[in-house]
Every structure is written in C-alpha cells, then in structure tokens.
C-alpha cells in the first residue's frame with residue numbers, strides 16, 4: 317500500500333487504465349469502513365482510500381478538534397484490508413484558496429441538515445474535490461449516513477459526475493449499535509443504552525410493514541427513544557427515500573432516521589423500509 321499526501325504524488329500513483337474503487341473516510345477506522353473497502357475490492361482493480369477530517373463539515377461548536385484520530389492504527393488497518401493507495405492530505409492541500417464551495421439546494425434542511433446547518437455543503441464540497449482528484453470508477457458510501465448518500469447521489473446526477481455511487485449496508489456491533497468512530501466517546505453503560513436505538517428502529521420498521529401509519533410509527537419510535545436514559549432525542553423522522561421529502565402514497569422506500577445525543581456523542585442511526 318502506498319501512502320501519499322500531495323496532489324502531485326496522488327496523480328503519479330493513480331493507475332491509468334484500471335478501474336478505481338474509492339472509499340472516502342475521516343479515519344479512526346472500524347469494521348464499517350472495512351466493509352466499504354471489501355466491496356470496493358470485489359468490484360474494482362485498484363482501491364483508493366482517503367483519510368481527511370474535513371473542517372468545512374463541522375459547525376463552530378462541534379467536535380472538529382477532538383474528533384478521534386490515529387493515523388498509525390488506520391494505516392495498518394487499511395493495509396490489512398487491501399487498500400492499494402491511501403490519500404492523507406492536509407487542510408492546505410484540500411483547500412488551497414477556499415474560494416468556491418458546493419451548496420445543497422434540496423434535502424439539507426431536514427434530519428442532520430436541520431441540526432447541523434452547512435454540514436452537507438461541507439460534505440459535498442469535499443466529496444467533489446476528492447472525486448476530481450481521484451477520478452474513481454465507483455465510490456463507496458455507508459447507509460449509516462443515509463442522508464449523505466442521498467445528497468451525494470443527487471449531486472452526482474446534477475453535475476453529471478462520471479462515477480457510480482455504491483450504497484453499502486450499516487455494520488453493527490452484536491448489540492445492534494451502529495459502528496461509528498464517535499462510539500469511543502461513550503461509556504460502557506451508554507453503549508448498552510445506545511443499543512436500544514436499533515431495537516426501537518427495528519420495532520418501528522415492523523410496524524410500517526404491518527401497515528401502520530408513518531405518523532403513528534414516528535410517535536411510537538419517539539416514545540421508545542425517550543425512554544433511553546442519559547440521552548436526549550435530537551430528531552426522529554420518517555421521510556421518503558432517497559428524495560428526503562414528505563412520505564406520500566407513491567413512496568416506495570421510507571427512511572426512518574434518528575439522532576440521539578448522549579453526554580459526549582451524538583449518535584445517528586436509521587433503517588430503510590422498502591414497500592412491497
């Protein structure tokens with residue numbers, strides 16, 4: 317595995333005639349990230365991973381400075397997972413002038429976008445830069461961040477970006493807790509409590525399957541999440557997927573998405589229910 321950090325080095329290290337699978341991350345790797353690499357390896361000749369904690373997707377009072385980082389460990393994990401090229405740029409490399417940024421028009425005013433204004437502009441800005449640099453055949457994103465996937469798919473369509481976006485399923489702990497770099501902020505007790513989130517989502521999905529009204533399901537899900545000790549609900553939503561709009565009779569996929577704040581970590585999780 318080769319490690320590069322400048323644009324020039326990256327351009328020299330990229331293969332010319334092979335298919336490239338790309339896995340963008342913010343590091344502090346776990347099995348969720350590894351599953352994306354596994355998918356990328358299966359479908360492409362060459363796998364590129366980036367590790368970059370992107371400042372423009374963090375709000376002023378968010379955890380940019382204390383976001384967990386461990387490059388040595390990440391490097392080892394990436395190597396073991398079969399990454400061919402690891403891109404580890406600095407902020408100066410990714411934002412040489414910071415003169416232009418991507419703006420989301422629809423779908424950033426709900427779910428995480430509502431509580432994190434500007435977050436998805438930052439995400440699409442960095443994804444757009446990385447796509448231009450890596451020019452991947454396929455790029456791999458986890459459904460853990462279902463809103464992010466929907467907005468990236470929308471961006472790729474609107475800008476005619478020549479890349480195939482691959483959605484990958486959420487990897488979870490045995491307890492059901494979705495793997496996340498931010499889980500290190502949780503105490504053992506909170507981890508136990510946080511595992512209730514997925515249980516509540518599973519019950520909600522079953523209710524939808526049984527034909528219950530989405531509004532009623534949302535209320536029941538809220539009530540269940542309210543019972544989790546030492547935490548506060550940030551949002552509970554049921555929206556059409558991937559438009560992220562209001563659920564209608566024509567909706568074929570529904571996203572049940574939640575964010576729950578624990579003392580030091582805000583956790584997000586979701587399930588997608590496909591009709592029929």
Ligand code: AMP
Pocket residue numbers: 340341342343347348349351352456457458459460461484485486487488494495496497
């Ligand atoms: P991050 O490093 O948190 O920005 O995540 C990088 C990529 O890994 C994103 O596409 C995430 O959706 C994905 N990812 C993070 N956690 C998981 C998980 N538990 N299961 C599947 N994909 C994940």
